Amino acid sequence: IKLTVIILISLIIFIIFFLISFKRVANKEKLSPFECGFDPFSLSRIPFSLKFFLIAIIFLIFDIEIVIILPFPLLFFNKNIIFFVTFIIINILIR
Template structure:
C-alpha cells in the first residue's frame, strides 16, 4: 500500500510539473498589432479574417459523420455474420438502423436539413 501511495504522489507531482512547464513555455512574447493581424500579401486585409461559421453546415457535417460511422460499424457485422445466429444479427442491425432513422426523422422535423431559409 505504501508503494502505491508513493507512485501516486510521484505521478501527481510529475503531472503538476509538466503542466507548469507547459504554461511557462507557451507564454508568447509581446503581442503587437502586426503579429496578431492576419497576413494577406503584406497588405491590410479587405475583409475580416474571422468570418462567421455556418451552423447549418456544421449540422450537416455531423449528420454525415453519423451515417458514415454507421456504415463503418455495420460492415464488420455483416462480414462476421454466422448462419446459426442470423436472427440475432438481423435484429441487431434492424434496431441500429431504426434508431438512426428515428434520429434523422427528428432532425428533419426540427428543420436542420433545410439549407436555405
C-alpha cells in the first residue's frame, strides 16, 4: 500500500507540473528569428561605480572570513593543534 501511495503522489505531482508548464499561447516575437548586426539604441557599456566594486570585494573578504571562523568552536572539541595553528595563520593573512 505504501508503494501505491508513493506512485500516486508522484503521478499527481507530474500531472500538475505538466499542466502548469504547458505553453498555451505562442509569442510571435519570441518565435521570430533573431537578426544580428543592428545598431544598438544606446551604449551597451554603462560606467560602473568603483564604490560598488569595493563593497563587493569587502563583502567577499568578510564572507570568506566567516566561513573560516564558523568551525572555530569545533576546534576546541577536537583539540588538534594543527587545525588551530592553521586557523590562526589564515586569520592573520586575511587581516
